[in-house]
Amino acid sequence: MLRSIATVSVSGTLVEKLAAIRAAGFDGVEIFENDLLYFDGSPADIRKRCADLGLQITLFQPFRDFEGVTQERLAQNLNRAQRKFELMHELGTDLVLVCSNVNPNVIADDALIVDQLGQLALLAEREGVRVGFEALAWGKYINSYRHAWRLVDTVDHPSLGLILDSFHTLSIDDPIDPIADIPGDRIAFVQIADAPLQKMDVLEWSRHYRCFPGQGDLDVAGFADRVLATGYQGPFSLEIFNDGFRAAPTAATAADGYRSLLYLEEQAGLKGARSKDGQPLFTPPAPPAHSGFQFIEFAVDSTSAPRLAQRFAEAGFHAAGKHRSKDVTLYQQGGASIVLNAETDSFASEFFHRHGLSLCASAFQVDDAARVFERATSFGYAPFSGRVGPNERVVPGVRAPDGSLHYFVDARPDEPTLYEADFVLSAHDSERTQAVQGELKRIDHVCLDLPADTLDTWILYFRAVFGFDAEPAWLLPDPYGLVRSRAVRSADGSVRIVLNASVDGRTSTAQSLHTYRGSGLNHVAFDTDNIFAAVEQLRARDVQLLRIPSNYYDDLEARYDFADGVVRQMKEAHVLYDRDAQGGEFFHVYTEQMDGRFFLEVVQRKGGYDGYGAVNAPVRLAAQAQRKHS
Amino acid sequence: MLRSIATVSVSGTLVEKLAAIRAAGFDGVEIFENDLLYFDGSPADIRKRCADLGLQITLFQPFRDFEGVTQERLAQNLNRAQRKFELMHELGTDLVLVCSNVNPNVIADDALIVDQLGQLALLAEREGVRVGFEALAWGKYINSYRHAWRLVDTVDHPSLGLILDSFHTLSIDDPIDPIADIPGDRIAFVQIADAPLQKMDVLEWSRHYRCFPGQGDLDVAGFADRVLATGYQGPFSLEIFNDGFRAAPTAATAADGYRSLLYLEEQAGLKGARSKDGQPLFTPPAPPAHSGFQFIEFAVDSTSAPRLAQRFAEAGFHAAGKHRSKDVTLYQQGGASIVLNAETDSFASEFFHRHGLSLCASAFQVDDAARVFERATSFGYAPFSGRVGPNERVVPGVRAPDGSLHYFVDARPDEPTLYEADFVLSAHDSERTQAVQGELKRIDHVCLDLPADTLDTWILYFRAVFGFDAEPAWLLPDPYGLVRSRAVRSADGSVRIVLNASVDGRTSTAQSLHTYRGSGLNHVAFDTDNIFAAVEQLRARDVQLLRIPSNYYDDLEARYDFADGVVRQMKEAHVLYDRDAQGGEFFHVYTEQMDGRFFLEVVQRKGGYDGYGAVNAPVRLAAQAQRKHS
Known part of the structure; x- marks a missing residue:
């Protein structure tokens, strides 16, 4: 053809x-x-x-x-x-x-x-x-x-x-x-x-x-x-x-x-069609089956590494391992893994040099990493291979549209896990057990701030390489302009990524592009089974939560019927709320920004709720703007 | 109210x-x-x-x-x-x-x-x-x-x-x-x-x-x-x-x-309505009757002044006078007047400091300057008064939305003209007579490059203060993005201003905003009664015209019936052409950019043509882009 x-x-x-x-x-x-x-x-x-x-x-x-x-x-x-x-x-x-x-x-x-x-x-x-x-x-x-x-x-x-x-x-x-x-x-x-x-x-x-x-x-x-x-x-x-x-x-x-x-x-x-001119249609290896984020990785330097480690520790993460050959540390809680990469003279250090403290890589659990890698490169996306130490696992990766890395990791029942292969893991001491049993279970979604003219590029990338579905776009009113937001996700919902692009103006997304000098992490959201217990754990470690105005809760009460005390509980915990047409519920809470760059979210989904609380984004954006301008 | x-x-x-x-x-x-x-x-x-x-x-x-x-x-x-x-x-x-x-x-x-x-x-x-x-x-x-x-x-x-x-x-x-x-x-x-x-x-x-x-x-x-x-x-x-x-x-x-x-x-x-609550509706002084541009004024320094003077001389302008008290020079051709302002420690020098060689003021011929000034200030636009030497005329002015000045000048039959009052005029020597008899008759229109978010501000300003009509907007395709263009004009068409704003991208309008560090002049267009004679005069003085591709003329010939030789004449002169639904015709030609900033246009209107050749803007924009990128 x-x-x-x-x-x-x-x-x-x-x-x-x-x-x-x-x-x-x-x-x-x-x-x-x-x-x-x-x-x-x-x-x-x-x-x-x-x-x-x-x-x-x-x-x-x-x-x-x-x-x-x-x-x-x-x-x-x-x-x-x-x-x-x-x-x-x-x-x-x-x-x-x-x-x-x-x-x-x-x-x-x-x-x-x-x-x-x-x-x-x-x-x-x-x-x-x-x-x-x-x-x-x-x-x-x-x-x-x-x-x-x-x-x-x-x-x-x-x-x-x-x-x-x-x-x-x-x-x-x-x-x-x-x-x-x-x-x-x-x-x-x-x-x-x-x-x-x-x-x-x-x-x-x-x-x-x-x-x-x-x-x-x-x-x-x-x-x-x-x-x-x-x-x-x-x-x-x-x-x-x-x-x-x-x-x-x-x-x-x-x-x-x-x-x-x-x-x-x-x-x-x-859909069954075949070109009849002898030239076969493009038939890449099949898209992957997904089972979640393996880890997300931050580029850090010696100054920002302890500071960021401290913030994740406050959020309940445990230092789970040190890389065998690199200055790379693994933090875990439940099924959520965070990697801090401080290796000098590496991809991460180059990324840090360019973008400062930033998300430099994400790893995805797939059924067959080699096949996804081959699929990505057959679409012309650039392969990446970094240095690999002896006995460490070779993890296939490609450059995402912003130049960060996307790794593909598959389960290999007969081999050591990626972490066992590449990391010296901490002993299962009591501290670690407690952390693993923390209220945060896994990465629910990652949200990126992108230049407006790259949004379509990312949508195509995630659809083509990952086989993701793209959800309808939202227009979110930030106090200083509109942000177009579109989520992509695996069919089973185990991997979700929200893409934000500022239509124009002085929105937090537009500012983020300046801060990072390019695309950057807006926030990462973690799943919990109990939002109020999670908030209690965060507060016990002095994590600052984004303060939500009380007027928001008065309006919630006018709009919905709640059991006695639920709204008061949400208000005290600064938890936001959404309900879908089928009665599915979404509870979510935000931390204050870390290092002036990104923040964490904790979410609880009930009754099959499948969105991201986009109706509450304006409340969050206004609260963040008031923090900055007050 | x-x-x-x-x-x-x-x-x-x-x-x-x-x-x-x-x-x-x-x-x-x-x-x-x-x-x-x-x-x-x-x-x-x-x-x-x-x-x-x-x-x-x-x-x-x-x-x-x-x-x-x-x-x-x-x-x-x-x-x-x-x-x-x-x-x-x-x-x-x-x-x-x-x-x-x-x-x-x-x-x-x-x-x-x-x-x-x-x-x-x-x-x-x-x-x-x-x-x-x-x-x-x-x-x-x-x-x-x-x-x-x-x-x-x-x-x-x-x-x-x-x-x-x-x-x-x-x-x-x-x-x-x-x-x-x-x-x-x-x-x-x-x-x-x-x-x-x-x-x-x-x-x-x-x-x-x-x-x-x-x-x-x-x-x-x-x-x-x-x-x-x-x-x-x-x-x-x-x-x-x-x-x-x-x-x-x-x-x-x-x-x-x-x-x-x-x-x-x-x-x-x-329309006859009056508020009945005792609070009178806003009743500013009436909008002006217009009779054209009095002059446009450039902020220059000692380096750029002679260079710009030379370019206008090549375009047929004559040094018509020196200001009595300031380092300001007047150039004229027909009814078109250009002022170069090199006065140090002045509004113009501040403007030059900020924007470089740029249009710092425009003066408009109106029926009653004081009334228009009062009208403008009643809408809250900022008045401006500069230094005035002895016996020089006080010219009322206000700040336009980009901070440049708009002066209002009325005819005073019993007094010296503004130029006679403020300038030592050149003798009516043969050179001057020739220039005044040049092919350029008057300023047809001025075109400005504006930040996208100020377009509506300018439309309101020109409608409210000047009583201008705003014409429907055009979307002009530049090779590197779209430019929104909207013209405002006095009812009689004696004053016309075209406002360009880049939708986004790397258009020439977007670049202009960088060059000027703000709004700036895109081009100024002069009327002629004979476009081909005007081109001949320009060429005789070695003015470089923007080269128009020959394919453009082949298409003109396929689209319209022309008398023999007309298209060849246009092609040789790099003259563009438009025809309206009533058969009105528009001939126009562009110079190369002056000083990497703005350019001149010469236009001839026939049979009541009332537009600006917007259909040809993409040809012009592409030709300019090819000049820059070749």
């Missing part, structure tokens, strides 16, 4: 775009007319540049408002087409996209349109080019691929084919099953775009909010599956209009685009 | 909000429930804080989903209301906003709803508070103020009134004339919001895109006019949900909000 992308999908000048598109791995490119108009050189120069790069020009587009017009206008349009066909010869592509007329005065007469498209097909044949006809979702008369196909089928000319676009079909809930009935050789081209579900005008939605497959909510895989079922042999080509992509670095966007096509091929393949 | 604003309209913690709201001049404030919940203190603390500031709490809001419910739910809702009424006593306000139910299960039965609202009114009466009922534009059953009024009127209880909101009415095109038939004393409260016209879900539109009156497209003045006609005596209160305001500095937003209410009062007053 030839992988293609439209120049409009990435930022930059045409020269920058073509170089980045090729570097990302694409074989083909659609030349968007505006990019050609803005290019200071001839169409032949573009042809040569693409040829030198090894890029095929798969399509020239768009040609607008051709059909359903008066005879006089038709003559003008055919003349205009003639000029563009000549340009296509120079450009070195034989396919042009004609999109359905959006003019309010379009003549709604299928017979007339068939005649006019027929004339265009004859002209194309004479000029040795092909026309692909596409229904825009907001076309004035033709807005469905089924209508466009009836017309193309009736014209029945080899120089006129149908162009399909996943967005134009899925955005208007046009049924996708009939696609499979179209002969594959009559489909001239297929464009691919995803989008987040939004209640808005479809034209505005298309022009500003498209995204790569795997980043949005549309059933692009189902669409691709139906297309492949037709025997279609041509390219899948990304055509993404996205305000963020227009402003984002060219190379990174192109790389994500290529990965998203790989992901789409796999997803479509999972 | 009491001027009020809802706490949700500005950023910050509640403490910051209240202080800024008072400082801006408001007499009243609506306490949004979330701000109360997030406040770390009691409702009585808020009451005291407001009292100390001299702010009246005009309203507590919102109370949701009360009416059209089952008997069981009604009991819960009345209990919830009871709690909130008690809270209102502590808070010190007697009015609560109840907004129409958005629950899909609302019972659509007017008789039932009248009964339930009646019970709420009785409870309110017992508690000594009042309820205002408001129809949300997206209310499930009640979404029009007319429906809400029928219900309130039927209940007919003094503790239940109607709340009107300009957005909820105007956003759904609800007719505003029937407002005038409602008895003013039955209107409990009036909320005010404007919004730009957008094709989107009305709830999303309301939650994210509201703006202050004078910044959007709704007929808020017409709405206010009908409200005042009822004899309504209560506050006008701004309730603005705006993503940008949430992130913008609190004090500046509050100040703009107050000005926008003044502007609204004037606009409503112009």
Whole structure:
């Protein structure tokens, strides 16, 4: 399958775009007319540049408002087409996209349109080019691929084919099953775009909010599956209009685009489709089964290490082991493991140099670490291997989008555990037993602060490599602006990561990006079976909890029925509360910030509650802001 | 008229909000429930804080989903209301906003709803508070103020009134004339919001895109006019949900909000309404009649002055005079005047210190300078007076939103002109005559690069002080992101200013903000009667024009019919072209950037063309980017 992308999908000048598109791995490119108009050189120069790069020009587009017009206008349009066909010869592509007329005065007469498209097909044949006809979702008369196909089928000319676009079909809930009935050789081209579900005008939605497959909510895989079922042999080509992509670095966007096509091929393949052109679809190793975080690892230096260790000790963690060959310490409580890495001349020390005290690595418990590693690298994510001492376990890892490390760890029944292999573990003394029996059981979720333009990159990464689901986004009001928040999670909920990105302004997330000089940890949340006992333990060790205003509890009482004393208990413990539609309950409490950077959360889930208390985030953000500004 | 604003309209913690709201001049404030919940203190603390500031709490809001419910739910809702009424006593306000139910299960039965609202009114009466009922534009059953009024009127209880909101009415095109038939004393409260016209879900539109009156497209003045006609005596209160305001500095937003209410009062007053409570509506001096730019003034130092003078000389400008008392030089061509200000220890030198070579002032020809000055200061814009030498004219000026100066100059038939008074003018030698007879006739428009969050501030400033119209916004694709562009202009078109703000990314506008350390000049455009003669003159003096790709001209030829040779002439001259729906034509050409900062444009308007060639902006932006990156 030839992988293609439209120049409009990435930022930059045409020269920058073509170089980045090729570097990302694409074989083909659609030349968007505006990019050609803005290019200071001839169409032949573009042809040569693409040829030198090894890029095929798969399509020239768009040609607008051709059909359903008066005879006089038709003559003008055919003349205009003639000029563009000549340009296509120079450009070195034989396919042009004609999109359905959006003019309010379009003549709604299928017979007339068939005649006019027929004339265009004859002209194309004479000029040795092909026309692909596409229904825009907001076309004035033709807005469905089924209508466009009836017309193309009736014209029945080899120089006129149908162009399909996943967005134009899925955005208007046009049924996708009939696609499979179209002969594959009559489909001239297929464009691919995803989008987040939004209640808005479809034209505005298309022009500003498209995204790569795997980043949005549309059933692009189902669409691709139906297309492949037709025997279609041509390219899948990304055509993404996205305000963020227009402003984002060219190379990174192109790389994500290529990965998203790989992901789409796999997803479509999972639904049973297979490419029939001999080129197999992308079939990476299967995504992992998850069973939780193995550990999270902080980059520290000799100054911050004891300070951070002290804070985790106060939270009930126990110094469980020292690494055999490195200046690395393990802290544990229940099933939660924290690693502090103070090794000099290492990845962690480089990370510390760049970001200060920060989360430099996370390790995930999976069914088969080697397979996940292979999966990640097959999507083009960069492998990482650090120094390994004698008899220590080799842990496969890749670079996450922020440059931190993600390790994959599998259970090996016949071998020492990772900790046994790599660490000198503390004796099971009474102190340790007490800590392991503390109220914090495991890592519930980790929350990261990200630059706004990287959120989609992370979503694609977690979906593609980890097989995570992405939940709908929340817009959280911070006192100084909005924060977009989106959670990803394993199907079983054992691994959850919340991604926060500041829309703009002076939010705590925006400040965090300054503090860390890049992405950074917002907070880490631990599970407990008893939130009030956990708070008592924290307070016994003088952990400062984030103070929640009493007005919040008065409102809770007005909104819900509680057993006597529960609200008073929550109020005294500064515990926040949420309840889902099924009656599931969520209790959570925050510590004050550690080291001016991140904080801890303790959560208790009851009755299948599956969220993160996002309704309470504004209370928390306001309380944190009041702490800073008071 | 009491001027009020809802706490949700500005950023910050509640403490910051209240202080800024008072400082801006408001007499009243609506306490949004979330701000109360997030406040770390009691409702009585808020009451005291407001009292100390001299702010009246005009309203507590919102109370949701009360009416059209089952008997069981009604009991819960009345209990919830009871709690909130008690809270209102502590808070010190007697009015609560109840907004129409958005629950899909609302019972659509007017008789039932009248009964339930009646019970709420009785409870309110017992508690000594009042309820205002408001129809949300997206209310499930009640979404029009007319429906809400029928219900309130039927209940007919003094503790239940109607709340009107300009957005909820105007956003759904609800007719505003029937407002005038409602008895003013039955209107409990009036909320005010404007919004730009957008094709989107009305709830999303309301939650994210509201703006202050004078910044959007709704007929808020017409709405206010009908409200005042009822004899309504209560506050006008701004309730603005705006993503940008949430992130913008609190004090500046509050100040703009107050000005926008003044502007609204004037606009409503112009439509014939008068407040009947004895407090006159705001009646500033009338806006000016305009007749063009008097001059634009650059802050320069001894190094940049000769360099810039040289560039303007190349563009055909003549050194027309030296200031009598300052190191200030006047350059002229036709009716266009440029001032270079190198005076040390002056406003200009401070401006240069801050922004480098930059536009530090603009002067506008108006019918009555003193009146415009008084108008500007009555809206709270800061006056400016610089040093004035003996016999020099005192020119009234105010600070524009970026800190630069806007001077107002009127024609005084019996006095020396401003230039005669303040400058030693060059003799009318042949050189000067030639320059005055150059091809550039006058300043057509000035284009500024602004921080994104100040665009609305400028729109309000130009509408309020100058009486300008604001044209619809354009989104211009720069190769590295989108630029929002909106033009303001005098009714006669003699003064036009284009405001550009980068949505995000690495656009030339975003870069400009770095270069200038703040807002700055993007370009200044001069009118000509003969674009090709103007280009010839520029080239004769070796002015470098921005090179436009030849593909652009091939496309022009495919799109339009031109007389033979015209396109070739444009292509050779690097002249861009636009045509409006009425056949009006626009020819324009750009110079290369001056001093890495701004550039000049020469434009020719034909047949009543009234725009700025925005369709060509992407070509220009791409050409400029290619220049920088090649």
